[in-house]
Each structure stands twice: as C-alpha cells, then as structure tokens.
Amino acid sequence: MARYGMMIDTRKCVGCFACRVACQMKNTLGPKEGFVHFEFLESGTYPDVSSEAIPMQCMHCADAPCEKVCPTGATYINEAGVVLVDANKCIGCKYCMVACPYSVRMIEEISGVVEKCRFCWDDEMGGPNNPSCVATCIADARVFGDLDDPNSDVAVAIAANDAQPIAGDLTEAKIFYVR
Amino acid sequence: MSRQMTRRGFLRASAASAALASAGVAGLSGCSSAPAESGPKETKRVATLCNGCSNECGLWVNVRDGVVHTLEGNPDNPKSGGRMCGRGHGFAQMTYSADRLTQPMKRMENGDFEPISWDDAYAEIAEKLTGIIAEHGPQAFAFIRDPRPNINFYGPRFTAALGSANIYTHAAACNLSLQSGYRHTIGGGFSADLANAKMVMFIGRSYADGITPADMKTFANVAVEGDCKLVIVDPRYNNSAHMADQWVPIVPGTDLAFLLAMSHVLIEEELYDKKFVKEHVLGFYAFKKEVEQFTPEWASEICGVDAKTIATLAREMAEAAPAAVVEPSWRAAFGCAHANSFMTARAVAAFNALLGNYGQEGGALITSSPSLGALPADKFPTPPAAQHTRVGNEEYPLAVQGFGTNLAVLKAALEGSMKAVFFYQSNAAKGYANPAVWAEGLANVDLVVDIDVQMSETAMLADYVLPECSYLERLEAVYLLGGKTHQVAIRDKAIDVIHPETRPADQIFRELSAACGVGQYFDFTAEELVEAQLGTIGLTIDELREKGIVELPTSDFKYGKVPTFNTPSGKIELFSVTIGRAGLSPVITWVDRKVHPQEGEFYFVGGKQSIQSHTMTTSIEALMDISKTYDLERLWMNAADAAALGIAEGDEVEISSSEYTDTVHVHVTERLMPGVVYAPTHYGGSSPYLTQGYEFGICTPNFVPFDMEPGVGSTMSQEVAVKIRKVGA
Numbered sequence: 001m002a003r004y005g006m007m008i009d010t011r012k013c014v015g016c017f018a019c020r021v022a023c024q025m026k027n028t029l030g031p032k033e034g035f036v037h038f039e040f041l042e043s044g045t046y047p048d049v050s051s052e053a054i055p056m057q058c059m060h061c062a063d064a065p066c067e068k069v070c071p072t073g074a075t076y077i078n079e080a081g082v083v084l085v086d087a088n089k090c091i092g093c094k095y096c097m098v099a100c101p102y103s104v105r106m107i108e109e110i111s112g113v114v115e116k117c118r119f120c121w122d123d124e125m126g127g128p129n130n131p132s133c134v135a136t137c138i139a140d141a142r143v144f145g146d147l148d149d150p151n152s153d154v155a156v157a158i159a160a161n162d163a164q165p166i167a168g169d170l171t172e173a174k175i176f177y178v179r
Numbered sequence: 180m181s182r183q184m185t186r187r188g189f190l191r192a193s194a195a196s197a198a199l200a201s202a203g204v205a206g207l208s209g210c211s212s213a214p215a216e217s218g219p220k221e222t223k224r225v226a227t228l229c230n231g232c233s234n235e236c237g238l239w240v241n242v243r244d245g246v247v248h249t250l251e252g253n254p255d256n257p258k259s260g261g262r263m264c265g266r267g268h269g270f271a272q273m274t275y276s277a278d279r280l281t282q283p284m285k286r287m288e289n290g291d292f293e294p295i296s297w298d299d300a301y302a303e304i305a306e307k308l309t310g311i312i313a314e315h316g317p318q319a320f321a322f323i324r325d326p327r328p329n330i331n332f333y334g335p336r337f338t339a340a341l342g343s344a345n346i347y348t349h350a351a352a353c354n355l356s357l358q359s360g361y362r363h364t365i366g367g368g369f370s371a372d373l374a375n376a377k378m379v380m381f382i383g384r385s386y387a388d389g390i391t392p393a394d395m396k397t398f399a400n401v402a403v404e405g406d407c408k409l410v411i412v413d414p415r416y417n418n419s420a421h422m423a424d425q426w427v428p429i430v431p432g433t434d435l436a437f438l439l440a441m442s443h444v445l446i447e448e449e450l451y452d453k454k455f456v457k458e459h460v461l462g463f464y465a466f467k468k469e470v471e472q473f474t475p476e477w478a479s480e481i482c483g484v485d486a487k488t489i490a491t492l493a494r495e496m497a498e499a500a501p502a503a504v505v506e507p508s509w510r511a512a513f514g515c516a517h518a519n520s521f522m523t524a525r526a527v528a529a530f531n532a533l534l535g536n537y538g539q540e541g542g543a544l545i546t547s548s549p550s551l552g553a554l555p556a557d558k559f560p561t562p563p564a565a566q567h568t569r570v571g572n573e574e575y576p577l578a579v580q581g582f583g584t585n586l587a588v589l590k591a592a593l594e595g596s597m598k599a600v601f602f603y604q605s606n607a608a609k610g611y612a613n614p615a616v617w618a619e620g621l622a623n624v625d626l627v628v629d630i631d632v633q634m635s636e637t638a639m640l641a642d643y644v645l646p647e648c649s650y651l652e653r654l655e656a657v658y659l660l661g662g663k664t665h666q667v668a669i670r671d672k673a674i675d676v677i678h679p680e681t682r683p684a685d686q687i688f689r690e691l692s693a694a695c696g697v698g699q700y701f702d703f704t705a706e707e708l709v710e711a712q713l714g715t716i717g718l719t720i721d722e723l724r725e726k727g728i729v730e731l732p733t734s735d736f737k738y739g740k741v742p743t744f745n746t747p748s749g750k751i752e753l754f755s756v757t758i759g760r761a762g763l764s765p766v767i768t769w770v771d772r773k774v775h776p777q778e779g780e781f782y783f784v785g786g787k788q789s790i791q792s793h794t795m796t797t798s799i800e801a802l803m804d805i806s807k808t809y810d811l812e813r814l815w816m817n818a819a820d821a822a823a824l825g826i827a828e829g830d831e832v833e834i835s836s837s838e839y840t841d842t843v844h845v846h847v848t849e850r851l852m853p854g855v856v857y858a859p860t861h862y863g864g865s866s867p868y869l870t871q872g873y874e875f876g877i878c879t880p881n882f883v884p885f886d887m888e889p890g891v892g893s894t895m896s897q898e899v900a901v902k903i904r905k906v907g908a
Contacts, residue, residue, distance in 0.1 A: 012399040014387035014418045016789035017265040017805050024801060025249050025268055031801035038809070046817060046849040047428050051421045135251060138262045138392040139399040 002146035003081040004119055004128055005174035007157045008055055012141035015040060015053025019133035019142070023057075026120060026132040030109055035117040036133060037104070052179065055141075057133070058083060058104050058117035059165065059173035066096035066105060066116075081147075081174060082121050082128070087113045101170055119144070147174065220244050225673040226253060226727025228658060230650035231270035232792045234258045234391050235327065235658060237727050238267065240651065240673040247271055247651060247674060252392060255728050257662060260393030265790045267392075269802040273649060274677065278798045278869050279633055280646035282680040292634075292644070297682070297690070300643050305694035307626045308341070311598045317342030318567045319598040321588040325349045325605045325793075329655035329670070332708070333688045333701075334603055336562060340697040344565035350582035352611040354514035356893040359579050360524025361507070363755050364767075365532075366745030369543045370662070371506040373397050376541035377499035378408040380492070382434050382527070383512025385417035389787045398422065408499070410492065412437065412484075413512070414784060415815065415857050416850035427492070428852040431782045431897055432517040432772030433482035438505070438526035439769060440478030440486075441493035443470045445533045450497035452535025459741060460532050462754025465766045473769060483852070500534035502541025511786070515893035519770035521577065521763070525753075529767050532751045538741045545742035548661025549733045552715030559711060562700050570597070575892035576761045584892030586612055589885075592620035599626040602637050603684070604647070609636040609794045610860070612894045613838060614878065616885040630687060633798055634868030646681045653683035654705040657712045657723070665731040667716065669709065669723045763890045773886070776900035781820075782855040783836070783901045785879045791861035797872025806862070812876025813846035815857040816903070821847040824905060831906040836882040836899050842906055843877045856903060860896075 020036040027035065039054040060083045067075045067083060074089035075096055092112040097105045105116045122129035134142040145154035157163070163176035220243045228235040229250075237256025241249045250271055254261030273279070285295040285303075295303075311319055322338040324330045326348040338346040350358065361368050373379055374397050386398045401407045402422035409423040412434065420426045429437060445451040446467050456463050475486035496503045505527045513520035513527075536542025571578070571587025578584045589612060591597035600621065608617035614636065621627050621640045629641035638644045647653075655670040682690075685705040692701040703711070709720050716731065723729055746752045759765030776782055788811055790802045797803060806812060814834060816826065826832060828847045833840060834856070843858070851857055863878025883899045 009403065011403050011422065014395070014399075014422075014789065016387060016390065016395075016418075018263060018268065018789075019265075020805070021265040021268040021790070021801055022249070022263065025271075028248075031272070031799075032804045040809075042848060042850060044849060046819070046851070046853065047426065049416050049426075049849045051416065051418075051850060053418075132249065135261075136263050136268070138264050138390060138395040139387070140396045141399065 001079045002127070003148045003174075004145070005060070005081075005147040005154055005176065006119075006134070007143045007154055007161070007163045007176045007178065009141045009161070009178040010052050010054050011178060012139040013053045013055060014139050016138060018136045018138055019055060022132040022136040023117070027118075033106060033108060035104070035106070035115070054166070054177070055133070056102060056104055056166070057175070059102055059171065059175045060119065062172035062174065065099040065101060065171065069095040069099040071095065078121070080127065082119050083116070084118050084121060085113060085115055087111060090114060101167065225671055226669070226724060227651070227673055228668055228670040229259075229263070229267045229270065230327070230670070231264070231267045231796065233325075233327070235670070236263065236267060236392060237668055238263060239727070240271070242673055245674060247274065253727050255726055256668065257660065257664070257666070258391055258393055260396055262392035262396060264390045264392055265805075266792050266796055266802065269790065269799045270792070270796060271651060272799050272801055273632065273796070274651050274674070276633070276798055276800070278871070279649070279678065280631065280638075280644060280681070281678040283646060284644040286642050295643070297680070300645065301691050301694040304626065304628055304643055304691065305696075308599055309695055311625060312341060315598050316567070317565060318345065318570060319596065321345035321347065321570065321597055321599070322601045322603070323347045323349070323585045323588060323605050323607055324603040327604075328658040329684055330603050332656040333684055336700055337688055337692060339562040339565060340692060340700045341695065342565055344567055344569040345588065346569070347583040347585035347588060348581070349585065349605055349607070349611060350515075350579070351584040351586045351887075351892055352515055352894045352896065353510045355578055355582050355584060356520030356888055356891050357508060357514045357524040358582065359577050359891045360521045361528055362579050363577060363746070363752065363758055364525045364528040365537070365545065365751050366743070367545065369507055369537070369545045371504045372541050372544050373401055373407070373506075376407050376502050376504055378410070378496055378503040380410040380412060380496065380505045381419070382412045382505060382508055384506055384508040385411070385413070385419040385511075385786070387418035388789055389509055389511065390789055408495065414782070414852040414855045415786065417786070418789070427484055427488065430481065430483040430852070431512070431784045431855060432519065434512055435519045435523040435526050436473070436478040436481040436769060437484055437489060438523065438530050439470055439473040439767075440475045440489045441496070442466070442526070442530050442533055443473045444475060444490050444493035445497055445530075446470060448494070450494060451533035452500065455535030455741075456532065459537070459744070459750055461748045461750040461752045462766060466529065466753040469766050469768050496534060500542075501536040501539035503534055504536050504541070504543050505530055507543075515888070515895065516897040517895055518773040518888055518898060520888060520893060520895075521891050522767065522770045525767045528751065529753050532753070537751075538739065540738045544663070544736075545744075546662045546736050547665075547734065549659045549665035549667065549716075549731050551657075551659070551712050554711050554715065558703055558707070560700060562697070571892055575887070575890060577758060577763070577890040578892055584887065586887050586892055586894060589617060589620045590887075592624050595623055597624055600624050602627075602629045602631075602641070604631055606635040606637045606794050608640050609865070609878065610880055613880055613883055613885045614865070615838070615881070630684065632681075633795070634866055635795070636864070636866045639866055639868075645687055646678070647687065648676045648678070648681040648683055652676045652681075654709060655684070656705070656708055663734065663736045665734040666728050667713070667718065667723065667731060668728040669720075671724060671727075758890070761890050772898065773895065774898045774900050776854070780900040780902055782897070783879070783882060783899050784855060784857050784897055785860040786857060788859045788861060791859070794861055794864065794872075797861055797864050797875070798869040800871050803871040803875070807875070810844065810846065811859060812843065812862045814843045814877070815846050815848050815851050817851045817853040817855070818847050818849050820853050821845065824903060825908055826903075826905050833904045833906055834877065834882070834901050836901045838884055838899075839881040841877045841881065856901065
C-alpha cells in the first residue's frame with residue numbers, strides 16, 4: 001500500500017487561497033469552513049524585505065496526536081497513512097482540536113463533526129481522488145503522491161529540495177515544506 | 180429566492196433548525212460528514228468558461244444531481260493551463276447566492292425598487308428609449324459593458340440597431356491608456372515571452388494579484404527553477420515580489436521617468452539594437468534628442484530609484500536582449516492610473532524597441548487573433564452603421580476604437596445631453612470614476628437600464644434592472660483566443676436556470692429589441708448563433724462541447740520573425756503625427772503626474788487581490804470570509820510612516836482627500852514605500868442588497884476627483900493625495 005504525502009514549496013506559493021476554496025467545494029464545506037488556512041510572514045526592513053505565505057492543513061502525522069486522544073476512535077489512520085475521521089463515531093468533544101499542534105482541525109457547523117483535510121480520500125476509489133489543492137494550485141507549489149515510491153513526483157521533489165516538515169520532528173508529519 | 184437550491188443535501192434530508200437555514204454554502208452539493216444519501220448521484224461534466232474576470236479561463240464543471248460540485252481548470256485552455264484561481268472557484272458560488280437578482284425590478288418615485296414583469300419592463304423601456312431617440316437622436320443613447328465575447332456581440336449590435344454609435348467598454352477604468360499607448364506606438368498589444376526570457380521587468384504588474392493561472396504557473400517555475408532575472412518595479416512589495424530577483428520601489432506615477440532614463444542609458448552608451456531600430460523604428464532621432472535630458476540622475480530625483488540602479492538595470496536588459504522584455508502590464512500602474520499613463524505605455528514599447536525584442540524568443544510577442552467568417556445575412560442581418568460620431572471620440576481621439584471612453588458618457592450626462600444609458604454587467608457607478616459623480620450624472624439621465632446578476636451599486640441607480648441568469652446557466656457566443664496558437668472556446672450551460680424569472684442575454688436582447696421595433700437583428704437563439712458562428716470556420720457545437728476548446732490552424736506565428744506593426748507607417752512610432760494632432764507630444768517624452776502630495780499627505784495606490792474581481796465578487800460569502808478573516812480590507816502603510824503618526828497594526832485611521840473622508844483599519848508593513856498608502860480596489864460596498872460586502876472596507880474611487888486623462892479619457896484612478904489621521908488621536 002502506498003503511503004501518501006505532500007510537498008509544499010512556499011518559495012512559489014503566493015497565498016492566493018485557490019487551494020482553500022477548491023477544497024471547500026470538493027469537500028462540501030460551508031463558506032466559513034476550510035481545511036486549509038494560511039500563515040503570512042514578513043521579515044526585514046524596507047526596502048530589504050521578504051515575505052512568505054504558508055498554507056497549513058492536516059499534516060497526516062504517522063504519530064497523530066489527534067488520533068491518540070480521540071475517545072471514540074473516530075479519528076483513525078488508514079492503511080495508506082491518511083488520517084481520517086469516521087463521522088458516525090465523532091461525538092464532537094474537540095479533544096483532537098486541542099491536541100493538534102498545527103491547529104488545523106475544525107468543526108463542521110452543520111454536522112458537529114470535527115473534520116480536517118483527508119487528502120481527498122475516496123472510499124469508493126480506495127485512495128486519494130486527485131486532491132483539489134494540488135490540482136488547482138496556480139503557482140505549481142504543491143506535489144502529492146506516494147512517499148514510499150522513490151520514483152514518485154513527490155518523493156523526487158522532497159529529496160531534490162531537502163523538504164522538511166513545518167515544525168521539525170514535532171510530529172511525524174507527511175507534509176514537507178520547501179522554504 | 181429558492182433557498183432549497185442553496186442548502187446542502189444534509190439539510191434537505193433532515194429537519195434543520197431555523198438558524199441553520201440561513202447558512203450559506205461553499206460546497207454546494209451535500210454536507211461532507213453527513214451520511215451518504217441513498218441512491219447513486221447523477222453526475223455530468225460540462226466544459227465552459229469562467230466569468231470571474233476578463234481572462235475567461237477554460238474550465239470543467241462537475242455537476243452532481245443538477246448542482247455544481249467542483250470546477251477544474253481545463254488543461255487544453257491556455258489561460259487556465261489546467262488550474263483555477265480562488266476567485267474562479269468562488270465565483271461559481273454566486274450562482275447560488277441569496278443576494279442574486281431573481282426578477283426584473285423597477286425603481287419607484289420614492290427610490291425603492293419593486294418587482295415588474297418582463298413584458299411590462301420591456302414595454303416601458305422600449306417606449307422611453309424610442310421616445311428619447313425620436314426626440315434627441317440616437318446620440319443621446321449609450322451602452323456601457325464589461326467586454327466579454329457574448330456582450331461584445333449583442334451590445335454593439337443592439338446599440339447600432341437603434342442608430343447609436345455610443346458603445347463603450349469599461350476600459351477607461353482598466354487598461355485604456357496602456358492599450359491606446361501600444362496601439363499608437365507598435366500597432367496593438369503584445370505579450371512577454373516569459374518562459375523563454377533571460378530577464379523580465381514587471382512595472383506595477385503582479386501575476387499573483389491580477390491572476391492568469393497559466394502565467395502565474397510559468398512565473399513561479401521560471402522564478403524558482405529557471406535562470407531568468409525577474410524585476411518587480413512597484414511601490415509595493417506585491418505578492419509576486421518574493422519570487423523576483425529584485426524589487427525596485429518607485430514613486431507612484433513616475434514609471435515614465437524611470438523608463439525614459441533607461442532609454443537614455445541604452446542610447447547614450449550605444450547598447451540598443453541598431454539594426455532593429457534602423458529597419459523598424461520611426462522617429463528614433465527625435466526620441467534620441469528628446470531623451471538626452473532624461474539622465475538617470477534626473478529620473479532619480481523624480482521616481483526615487485537611485486541613478487545607479489536605473490543604469491544597471493538598463494545595461495542588464497541590453498545584455499540579456501533580445502530575450503529581455505518589459506512586460507506589457509494590464510491595469511496596474513499605467514492602465515488608467517495617471518495623467519501620464521498613455522505616455523508611459525509608449526515608453527514601455529519604445530524601450531522594448533531599443534532592445535530589438537519584438538518577435539524574438541524571450542522578448543515581446545505580437546501575435547494575431549483568429550476571426551470568424553460572415554454570418555448568413557438572411558438570419559443575421561447587420562444593422563446599418565450609425566450616422567453620428569461616438570460621444571467622446573472628438574475630445575479623446577487616441578482611445579482605442581474598440582474601447583472608447585465610457586467617462587465621456589458620464590460627462591455628457593452631467594452636461595444633460597445624454598438621455599438614456601444601458602449598462603451590462605458593469606458596475607460603473609462604483610468603480611469607473613468617483614461614485615458621487617456617477618450618481619449626479621445618472622440622476623440627469625431619463626432612462627437608465629442595468630442588466631446584471633446582482634443588485635450592484637450601478638443597478639441601484641437604474642430605473643430598470645433586468646436580471647440575467649448566471650454564467651453557469653447560459654450558452655453564449657463563441658470566444659476566439661489569439662496568441663502563438665489560435666483557438667475557439669465556448670461558454671456552455673452547465674446547469675438549469677435556478678430562478679425562473681432570470682433570463683440569458685440572448686433572450687433579453689431578442690425580446691427587448693422586438694419591443695423597440697428592431698427585432699429583425701436578433702431573431703435567433705444562442706444555440707443558432709453559436710452554430711452559425713462555428714459554421715463559418717467549419718466546426719459544430721458538438722465538436723466544441725467535447726473539449727470546450729478547439730485549436731484552429733490559422734496562426735502564422737514564428738519566433739524570430741519581426742511582426743507587422745499596425746501603425747500608419749508600418750513601423751514602431753516613437754514620433755507619431757496622429758498623437759501630435761491630438762494635442763499631445765508627438766515624440767515620447769516626460770509628462771508629470773497631475774497630483775503631488777503636499778507635506779503630511781500620501782500617495783494613494785490601489786491594486787487587486789487574488790480572491791476578488793472588481794467589485795463583483797464581494798457578494799460571495801466564501802470569498803468575503805477570507806477577506807474578513809485575514810483583514811484584507813486594511814490600508815497598507817509603511818512602518819516608519821505609521822510610527823511617526825503613532826499608528827500600530829490594526830489601528831483605525833481616518834483617510835481623507837479633496838473628495839471624501841472615511842475610516843479604515845491599517846496594516847503596518849515594511850512592504851511599502853514610505854510616503855505611499857495602498858488599499859485594495861474591491862471593497863467599500865454600498866449596496867445593501869449585497870449583504871456580504873456591504874460597508875466592509877473603503878471604496879477607493881470615492882477619494883479620487885473626477886477627471887480624464889488627455890487624449891484617451893481614462894479615469895486617472897491614482898491622481899489623488901490623501902491625509903491619514905489616527906482615530907481618537
């Protein structure tokens with residue numbers, strides 16, 4: 001089985017929110033709900049400045065803190081390493097929201113389920129269905145695929161760019177950033 | 180409105196609380212975590228064109244059970260390149276907005292709007308319009324549109340059918356100065372061959388803010404993986420700047436001085452392409468003599484870029500030539516911004532000429548566009564040409580003919596000679612010039628009709644508002660794409676009409692023209708028009724529907740071939756008799772900006788944001804949630820300026836100009852030149868019908884005095900100085 005992950009190149013990212021809105025539609029979220037949010041950084045002093053937009057979403061940690069604290073087993077890690085939520089088991093206790101060091105879990109207003117990015121996992125397909133954040137990215141800043149396949153685009157890109165998790169070894173994250 | 184169309188499947192299937200009933204949607208087809216509804220979903224894919232901005236990117240719409248689920252960029256389309264921006268995704272949601280117009284409206288004596296039937300609206304509009312034309316002549320009627328292929332067919336046809344030449348686009352508030360400058364210098368527009376260039380300079384233009392997805396993708400890949408030097412010349416470190424090799428902050432409205440000085444360096448140091456200039460340039464010696472005085476030191480005093488940087492950039496461009504280019508830009512810094520915008524565009528074209536880059540790989544490309552054959556005359560008779568000169572043409576003769584200056588209509592309205600004005604998807608009264616002046620002008624007009632999908636600020640000033648169905652609910656005239664390749668694309672109907680009392684443009688013009696007695700020019704359906712258009716190039720609608728876009732064999736583009744310059748002389752005109760006759764300097768020279776901030780005042784610049792488009796997307800909840808969450812309405816101010824005024828991040832300030840005073844919160848940043856403040860150009864909505872954007876942020880045109888650029892009639896959107904004061908200080 002594949003082990004899915006992503007690389008995000010913030011050198012390219014322009015913080016345009018296309019990923020957030022495409023994801024909202026794909027995952028039928030409300031207009032104020034999003035699996036993707038942004039951190040905007042600015043450094044330096046005029047005129048020697050630089051800026052960075054960092055898209056944040058579920059890092060699909062192999063040691064997911066949210067999964068460990070879930071009292072009902074609603075949050076689970078599937079065979080492809082994708083962290084998912086079983087809506088039928090979620091009681092909306094929000095432990096996972098507190099446990100997530102990246103603050104990327106959110107409550108779906110209508111259902112009360114605490115949701116998150118699922119790499120567009122599709123049960124019927126038994127795999128990710130063309131993750132919309134990657135498919136729509138206007139700056140070509142995202143690469144997705146099987147981390148275990150050394151020839152996959154994502155594995156090649158991570159190796160070539162020495163991409164790293166956003167917070168080092170805080171968790172065993174499967175989103176790698178080039179900054 | 181039909182609320183059931185905007186609620187998610189979960190709500191449809193459950194007893195939802197009243198509070199939830201008002202929840203909007205981003206995802207439009209079912210709640211993500213709800214148990215799956217029983218039975219298979221009926222799905223289809225429709226190829227169409229986005230309508231979120233003028234790019235009209237090709238996209239695929241995925242429809243589930245008759246409701247739009249997702250959109251994807253069409254990889255065959257050169258604008259989207261298979262990608263879609265955030266506003267494109269968000270714009271689809273307008274279709275399901277609770278704020279949409281759902282029936283024709285008429286403004287009553289007391290200013291309120293009341294529903295009116297289509298038949299009554301047509302009859303009343305026709306009676307007034309034909310009466311006005313009978314009394315004042317067809318020159319008292321004008322039509323203003325945001326130019327898209329469909330209305331580019333129907334608008335001019337309708338105007339001509341009624342005998343009027345007064346057809347305009349929104350360009351006076353967009354790229355009129357720039358396109359007119361290029362028109363009179365190199366014969367038309369050009370594009371930068373970014374993918375193959377060694378050095379590209381962007382003046383005011385930011386691909387990350389005014390987005391064409393395919394260009395953004397090229398920019399990002401060239402910037403990060405390529406070896407092309409990218410230079411951003413902009414008072415603001417815009418959202419493309421982090422990828423560039425160099426940011427050159429510049430005083431707003433002085434790009435012309437910078438360009439003239441770079442030209443001075445190339446000529447003085449004999450770094451220009453002498454062979455190209457000799458063969459293809461008219462007026463070089465006049466230009467050479469003119470720019471002798473425009474040294475980098477002279478320019479530095481005006482534009483704030485140091486002389487050494489100007490000279491170095493000019494030399495680097497010459498070194499990289501012909502694979503070096505000053506990018507053409509769009510609205511940005513000289514589309515319509517200043518008194519010298521037309522001349523600035525001329526100077527861009529001239530500098531590229533000195534580089535000898537026209538038609539060269541990595542340079543400035545002038546490409547052709549495909550055309551359709553003549554439509555069958557029996558079914559599609561052509562209205563006779565109008566017998567009067569378009570209002571504005573005499574005073575602003577340098578404006579590109581296909582655009583005209585719509586502000587001439589405003590001027591005529593203020594003077595009382597314009598009696599009927601139609602707008603199509605065109606929020607002129609909010610964005611084309613000072614809104615208070617538009618309100619004053621349109622109050623003088625006997626008949627104002629607006630066709631739109633929502634109650635824009637312009638619609639609020641109309642006597643009749645005719646609701647069109649959204650772009651996802653209609654088939655339109657074909658879209659021809661020029662460039663290195665030629666293509667034809669289609670905007671198709673992806674879903675059924677949601678609100679039964681909304682109608683597509685083809686039906687509105689067919690019915691309205693019949694009421695006006697000129698129905699013979701519109702006696703066909705959209706489908707018949709598309710079939711006839713495609714028939715002239717040997718295609719059928721089914722062939723086009725299959726992929727949404729079809730390549731045509733008509734392009735003759737070849738790298739290395741110097742293009743034909745469509746000017747009177749057939750050469751690049753650095754000296755133009757036409758421009759001289761219009762009362763402007765025939766040779767490219769320095770023209771100052773008009774308004775200079777005095778002590779304690781700031782330059783005021785505007786600009787686009789990635790998720791908004793003009794003022795029309797501020798009704799979309801998912802996009803406005805981003806604007807509100809990330810405080811995107813804030814006024815940018817340099818940190819040192821802010822400190823001097825005791826202003827901290829998020830503080831509320833009063834901003835005032837000669838025209839207007841408002842309050843807004845401040846974003847303190849190092850990403851902006853001192854002495855300049857920046858505000859996005861989307862906000863400050865004043866239509867209470869558009870609940871999401873109502874009174875959020877400031878409306879930049881409010882601050883700008885009504886004025887028009889000599890020669891072309893652009894709005895001069897940045898000819899203003901503002902004072903800033905901390906509220907409560």
